[in-house]
Amino acid sequence: MRMVPGQILRSPKLVRLALALALALLALALSGGASRATAAVASEATAARSARWSQLADTVFQHLGQEQGMPGPIATAIAQDADGFLWVGTQAGLARWDGYRFRSYAPDPALPGSLPDNYVLTLHVDTSGRLWIGTSAGGLARFDPRTDRFVVYPAGENGLSNAFVRSIADDGLAGIWVATDGGLDHLDPASGAISHQRNDPADPLSLPDNRVVALHRDRHGRLWIGTQKGLVRRDPDSDQLVAVPLPTADGRVPAVGGFCEDSEGRLWIGTRGAGAYVIAARGGAALPVITGTSNLANERVFAIVEARAGEIWIGTVNQGIVAIDPETTTTRAIAHEAAIPSSLSDNTIWAMHRDRSGLVWVGTSRGLDRHDAQQRAVLTVFGAKGRERGISDPDVISVLPLPNGQVWVGLGSNGVDVLSPDKAEVIGLRPDPARPDSSLPSDRVLSMDHSNSSVYLGTQRGLFRGDFSGQSMTRMRLPGRDPSLSVDVVHAVGDTLWLGSWVDGLWQLDARVPGSEQLIQHLPIERLVDRRINAIVSAGEQSLWLGTANGLDRLQLDTLAITHIAPDAALATALPAGSITSLLIDARQRLWVSTLGGGIAIRDGAQGDAQPRFQRLTRAQGLPNDNVNKLLAFGDGEVWASTDDGLAVVDVESLTLRALRRAHGVAIPAYWGASGAATAAGEMLFGGGGGLTIVQPPLLQPWRYPAPVAITDLQVGGVRLPVGQFGDDRGPIIIQPAANSIAVEFAALDFSAPERNRYAFQLIGYDRDWIETDVDRRLAVYTNLPPGDYRLALRGSNREGVFGERELSVPVQVLPAWFQTWWFRALLAIAALLVVYAIVQARTAVLRHRGRVLEARVQERTAQLEQATARCAKPA
Numbered sequence: 001m002r003m004v005p006g007q008i009l010r011s012p013k014l015v016r017l018a019l020a021l022a023l024a025l026l027a028l029a030l031s032g033g034a035s036r037a038t039a040a041v042a043s044e045a046t047a048a049r050s051a052r053w054s055q056l057a058d059t060v061f062q063h064l065g066q067e068q069g070m071p072g073p074i075a076t077a078i079a080q081d082a083d084g085f086l087w088v089g090t091q092a093g094l095a096r097w098d099g100y101r102f103r104s105y106a107p108d109p110a111l112p113g114s115l116p117d118n119y120v121l122t123l124h125v126d127t128s129g130r131l132w133i134g135t136s137a138g139g140l141a142r143f144d145p146r147t148d149r150f151v152v153y154p155a156g157e158n159g160l161s162n163a164f165v166r167s168i169a170d171d172g173l174a175g176i177w178v179a180t181d182g183g184l185d186h187l188d189p190a191s192g193a194i195s196h197q198r199n200d201p202a203d204p205l206s207l208p209d210n211r212v213v214a215l216h217r218d219r220h221g222r223l224w225i226g227t228q229k230g231l232v233r234r235d236p237d238s239d240q241l242v243a244v245p246l247p248t249a250d251g252r253v254p255a256v257g258g259f260c261e262d263s264e265g266r267l268w269i270g271t272r273g274a275g276a277y278v279i280a281a282r283g284g285a286a287l288p289v290i291t292g293t294s295n296l297a298n299e300r301v302f303a304i305v306e307a308r309a310g311e312i313w314i315g316t317v318n319q320g321i322v323a324i325d326p327e328t329t330t331t332r333a334i335a336h337e338a339a340i341p342s343s344l345s346d347n348t349i350w351a352m353h354r355d356r357s358g359l360v361w362v363g364t365s366r367g368l369d370r371h372d373a374q375q376r377a378v379l380t381v382f383g384a385k386g387r388e389r390g391i392s393d394p395d396v397i398s399v400l401p402l403p404n405g406q407v408w409v410g411l412g413s414n415g416v417d418v419l420s421p422d423k424a425e426v427i428g429l430r431p432d433p434a435r436p437d438s439s440l441p442s443d444r445v446l447s448m449d450h451s452n453s454s455v456y457l458g459t460q461r462g463l464f465r466g467d468f469s470g471q472s473m474t475r476m477r478l479p480g481r482d483p484s485l486s487v488d489v490v491h492a493v494g495d496t497l498w499l500g501s502w503v504d505g506l507w508q509l510d511a512r513v514p515g516s517e518q519l520i521q522h523l524p525i526e527r528l529v530d531r532r533i534n535a536i537v538s539a540g541e542q543s544l545w546l547g548t549a550n551g552l553d554r555l556q557l558d559t560l561a562i563t564h565i566a567p568d569a570a571l572a573t574a575l576p577a578g579s580i581t582s583l584l585i586d587a588r589q590r591l592w593v594s595t596l597g598g599g600i601a602i603r604d605g606a607q608g609d610a611q612p613r614f615q616r617l618t619r620a621q622g623l624p625n626d627n628v629n630k631l632l633a634f635g636d637g638e639v640w641a642s643t644d645d646g647l648a649v650v651d652v653e654s655l656t657l658r659a660l661r662r663a664h665g666v667a668i669p670a671y672w673g674a675s676g677a678a679t680a681a682g683e684m685l686f687g688g689g690g691g692l693t694i695v696q697p698p699l700l701q702p703w704r705y706p707a708p709v710a711i712t713d714l715q716v717g718g719v720r721l722p723v724g725q726f727g728d729d730r731g732p733i734i735i736q737p738a739a740n741s742i743a744v745e746f747a748a749l750d751f752s753a754p755e756r757n758r759y760a761f762q763l764i765g766y767d768r769d770w771i772e773t774d775v776d777r778r779l780a781v782y783t784n785l786p787p788g789d790y791r792l793a794l795r796g797s798n799r800e801g802v803f804g805e806r807e808l809s810v811p812v813q814v815l816p817a818w819f820q821t822w823w824f825r826a827l828l829a830i831a832a833l834l835v836v837y838a839i840v841q842a843r844t845a846v847l848r849h850r851g852r853v854l855e856a857r858v859q860e861r862t863a864q865l866e867q868a869t870a871r872c873a874k875p876a
Contacts, residue, residue: 052681053694055424057379058390059323059334060342060667065367069102071095075363077122078353082129083145083727084708084749086355088368089120094133097368098712098747099754100775105150107138113149116141117163124168126176130189134165140178142189145724153187153194160185161196161210169215169223172236177223179212184225205240208232208253216259218267226256231269231286246286248274249297260304260312266326268312270301276314278326289314291322291331305352307360307373315349315362339384342667345369357705359751372752377700378647378665381419382691383411391417392428396687397672400448400455401679402468408455409692410445416457418470419692429470437475440464447674449492454514456497458487463499465514478507479519489674491536496520498544500533506546506555521560529553529564535674537583537591545591547580552593565612569598573613576601581629581673586652587636594628594641596673602655615655622657623648630676632684634697642671642686647695663703663753663799668693706804707750707757709796712778715743726810733792733810737817741783746808748796758797763812765790787816 066073072092079087086097093106094115108114116138124132131143133150139160140153155163162182169177171186178185183198184207200206207227214226221236224244230253231244246254246269254274261267265281268289275296277286289296296314303315307323313334314322320335321344337343344364351363354373362369383391395412402408407419416429432439441461448457450468456476457464462483463476477483481504489500497509497517506523525531528548535547539554546553552565552575568574576598584592591603599618618626625645632640639650646661660666668688675687684695711723717739726733735742748757760770761780765788773779780792790812797803818824 053379053381053421055332056381056390056419056421056426057694058340058343058382058667058691059371060380060665061344061362061369061371062342062662063345063367063369064097064102065345069095069104070368071102071104071106073367074350074365075368076350077120077134078351078361078363078368079123079125079131080353080355081125081131083710084356085710086361086749086751087123087131088363089123089133089351091119093118094120097751098710099749099751099757100712100747100778103712113144113147113151115150116152116154121165122167124176126170126174128174132168132176134168134178135163137163139163140165140168140187146722148722148724153192155180155182159194161198166213167215167226169217171223172217172221177215177217179215179225181211183207183210184212184215207241208243213272214256214258214270216261216267218261219265224259224267224269226259226269228255228272229253231256244279244286246271246274246277247288257300257302258304260306262306262312262326263309264326268304268314270304270314272300272302273298275299276301276304289324290329291324296322303349303352303363305354305360307354307371308358311373313352313360313362315352317348320344320347321349321362337382337384337387339387340382342380342382355751357707357750357752370751372663372665374701375665377696377698378660379694379696380665380667380691381694382667385414389426391419391426391691393417394690395444395672396675396692397444397446398448398675399677399685399687399692400450401677401683401685402450402455403680404468405680406468407679407685407692408448409687410448410457410459412444413442415440415442416445416448416470427470429466429473439473446486446488447490449490449497451492451495451497451511452514454511456490456492456511458490458499460486463487463490465517467514474515476517478509480522481507489533489536491538493538498536500536500546502532505531506533523555523560527560527562529562532579534580535583537585539585539591545583545585547583547593549579551575552580567598572616575612575614576616578626579673582631582676584631584633584639586633586639588652592631592639594631596627596629599623599626600628600631600641600650617650617655617657621655622659624659624661627670629671629673629688630686632676632678632686634678634682634684638697640684640686640695640697642676642688642693644670647686647693649697649700661753663756664700666693667691703752703798703800704802705750705752705798706802706806707748707796707798708804709746709748709794709808711744711794711808711810712747713743713745715741717741727808731811732789732813735785735812735814737787737815740785740814742781742785742812744780744792744794744810746778746780746794746796748798748804750796750798753799756799756801758801758803760795760803762793763790764793770795785812785814787814789813 072090074091075088077089088095093104095102095104105115107118117135119136120133121136122134133141139155141150143150160180162180164181165178167179171177175188178187183196186195197207199210209227209229211228216224223234225232231246232241233244234241254271257270257272267279269277276289278289279286299319300317301314305313307313310325312324322331323334324331334344336347346364346366348365353361358374360371360373381390383394393411393414396409397412398410400408409417415431418427429440431442441459443460446458453468455466464473465476466473475483485503487499488502491498495512497511499507505525505528508520510518510520530548530550532549533546537545539545542557544555551567554563565575567577569577576595578595578597580593580595582594593601599616601614601616603612603614625643627644629642634640637652639652641648646666649658668690671686671688677685686693714721714723716735725731750757755775759778760772762770792810792812794808795803
């Protein structure tokens with residue numbers, strides 16, 4: 001039956017269906033709105049977490065240079081090709097980085113197709129994946145990976161306008177634009193035809209100057225052309241050039257230095273002496289970038305990169321990098337510091353590039369720097385003597401977060417630095433020998449805790465008390481105790497203060513009234529099994545755990561009875577040997593013990609004191625090092641540990657471990673025992689030799705980059721061949737019979753931590769299984785292969801050991817020798833048959849001959865018998 005519109009809502013079934021559909025759409029809209037709101041809140045929380053330390057935390061770089069094989073010290077240009085290799089231009093040639101070594105290219109007059117000039121000014125990878133090189137005196141070159149040579153486009157008649165090539169850009173139609181010192185050129189690679197655009201003084205719509213220094217084609221197809229006399233734009237639907245003013249205070253027209261288009265569509269413009277400008281995504285005028293941390297308006301800017309979403313890096317000459325948030329316009333300075341090895345290698349920035357994995361590469365006058373801008377979970381505030389910003393001592397011996405958001409760090413010899421992350425301030429509480437009772441000593445601040453708005457500091461020269469402002473510092477004197485004796489552990493439990501000393505045991509103070517602390521009791525060293533107390537933690541209201549250099553003690557507060565748990569390295573369920581550095585009680589009331597040399601030991605809280613049993617976590621379970629220095633709890637689900645070789649996070653339920661090292665942002669090589677604390681904001685702070693590490697666990701993300709695999713070296717029969725002609729969808733590797741050997745070196749192009757990548761290979765048709773190998777043996781070698789067609793499959797993982805779904809597959813054809821060909825084998829088979837036939841015939845002939853001889857003998861014998869019989873038959 002056909003239903004007319006007036007009848008639709010009269011059907012009860014359809015009414016119910018419509019109602020259900022409406023409710024479903026309403027629920028979907030509400031859930032979508034809730035999801036967006038939740039995502040927005042989560043995004044804001046993430047931004048707040050990362051912003052809290054953004055001004056104090058240092059930007060950590062890894063450095064590459066001539067020591068790793070780069071041909072020259074100055075990195076002038078950077079690009080990543082279609083295969084994933086990183087290319088670096090220098091003033092001494094071109095280099096390709098595969099994560100393990102540089103492969104260098106330099107001019108060679110005796111070698112046709114070599115690089116035309118040592119001085120590389122610019123690199124560009126076009127939409128077809130081709131690498132273009134602009135040089136200072138050799139014009140333009142295109143790298144041909146199939147021949148490992150260069151196709152050169154020199155200046156001259158029918159060539160480029162000038163051999164000085166500063167910049168290259170796509171035209172959107174498989175051609176390229178070339179910026180030279182003689183004008184703007186266009187190259188059609190298919191035909192080789194080159195056309196020119198030059199300045200015409202009589203034409204105001206022509207180029208403002210023939211010295212074209214920078215090019216950029218934006219997402220709308222517009223070509224931005226920077227010259228020595230300003231900026232012009234060429235729209236895709238017109239050949240006319242439109243002038244784009246760059247306003248300056250004195251009215252002069254600045255020369256353009258470089259471009260960067262960010263993910264939001266803003267165009268950033270660097271100049272040569274007038275700083276940087278930005279044009280909004282919606283268009284409009286170019287506005288100068290104003291910063292409060294650097295005199296950017298007078299800087300030369302050749303390189304700009306979007307380091308990550310929401311942060312633009314502006315590279316300057318002599319002033320390092322200015323990092324700017326486009327939305328808030330807040331900035332921070334990134335500069336070289338001689339005392340910080342992980343800082344920017346030099347303050348002169350020539351080139352910057354963000355690769356496909358998100359790593360940011362910076363070319364300076366001292367080499368090539370790498371930074372993971374996506375990683376914000378692990379931050380570092382470095383320490384060095386004489387630092388103008390950051391921590392003023394290399395050794396962070398103790399850490400104390402306060403309720404007001406400050407973080408106090410106890411130093412090795414320079415008192416305390418009070419860090420205010422939100423304000424980006426560092427206030428120093430410095431030693432003053434002239435005021436020994438009202439200033440900290442120039443020795444280690446070993447431990448700190450707070451109670452009732454006072455900070456108590458244990459040092460190698462006694463106990464001190466300060467207020468939260470840091471303006472007051474007083475040496476504390478206890479009855480019957482030398483005030484200059486060391487206090488190794490300070491532990492506050494409410495209004496009670498516990499002090500542990502290697503010299504004279506355990507002390508308990510009433511700290512309800514700051515400045516009038518009262519001694520409750522003293523447990524002398526004679527009562528302790530080991531007087532070297534390193535850690536104290538409360539075990540309920542009536543007991544304390546004491547971690548010592550030789551075991552674990554449980555102190556009953558009502559009776560002062562001590563139960564000692566001795567270490568036993570030989571027994572797997574016993575407390576491991578090694579000095580205890582920290583103690584922690586988790587949400588399940590289990591006691592966690594960190595040791596030097598024995599890893600982590602975990603004691604179930606339900607156990608009694610008799611025959612305690614521990615579960616151990618060591619390097620065998622994934623710890624980066626068995627010297628564990630500090631344990632911190634993050635919520636109820638994780639325990640974080642600092643070690644002598646990075647950090648580790650433990651899942652408290654499964655006790656599975658994950659190690660964090662340099663690739664994850666851990667820039668401190670080793671940490672001090674007991675140095676660390678958790679903040680109210682959920683940050684894990686660890687002090688070490690070199691500064692302070694800040695971990696924000698919610699921001700920790702797995703590294704998911706699927707590393708492409710590429711051949712880095714190929715030898716067939718001992719002869720090196722160009723690697724670019726082999727691989728997926730390329731020609732096979734052909735092995736001649738006289739050179740039956742092949743050696744293929746390959747690499748997974750994850751540059752974040754190439755030493756952690758894993759490898760495997762299999763020659764399909766020859767190997768039964770995958771052959772796994774490591775970074776030191778990234779080589780597939782085969783000799784004396786049987787003739788036939790094979791396929792060499794190559795696999796590589798990223799730094800987390802995750803292999804990509806797609807492997808590199810290379811066809812291999814082993815040609816037969818003449819004696820291995822089918823026709824030779826056929827002839828050999830025929831010859832064999834003929835030989836067999838001849839042998840059979842000869843054998844048959846022999847047998848026949850023998851038969852005839854035997855037959856003749858039989859006949860002869862028969863005749864003789866017949867004759868004898870005949871003689872016998874005659875009558876005598």
